[in-house]
Amino acid sequence: MKMKRALIAMAMTLGAVGVPLATATSAQATQSQCTNYLAGKGYIVGGGVRSACSHGTFLGGAHPLCTAKLLELGITNGTHINEACKRA
Numbered sequence: 001m002k003m004k005r006a007l008i009a010m011a012m013t014l015g016a017v018g019v020p021l022a023t024a025t026s027a028q029a030t031q032s033q034c035t036n037y038l039a040g041k042g043y044i045v046g047g048g049v050r051s052a053c054s055h056g057t058f059l060g061g062a063h064p065l066c067t068a069k070l071l072e073l074g075i076t077n078g079t080h081i082n083e084a085c086k087r088a
Contacts, residue, residue: 033087034053053087057088
């Protein structure tokens with residue numbers, strides 16, 4: 001009887017968590033929006049930029065991986081980095 005209750009509780013928990021995750025829509029920002037923004041600012045968009053733009057924002061809007069990669073590529077304009085990574 002305890003096992004059955006535990007299984008029911010686990011199933012309900014998974015359902016409560018899984019359904020919203022399965023039905024959630026993706027973020028509006030995309031890698032291409034990030035790369036297009038940088039291209040529009042005159043940067044050459046190659047594999048490094050595409051890689052950086054593949055790291056979107058975390059909860060709270062932070063984007064440390066994208067920022068770090070763009071800095072490594074020599075992009076120093078903080079406004080361009082921030083805006084591009086917000087779009088990633």
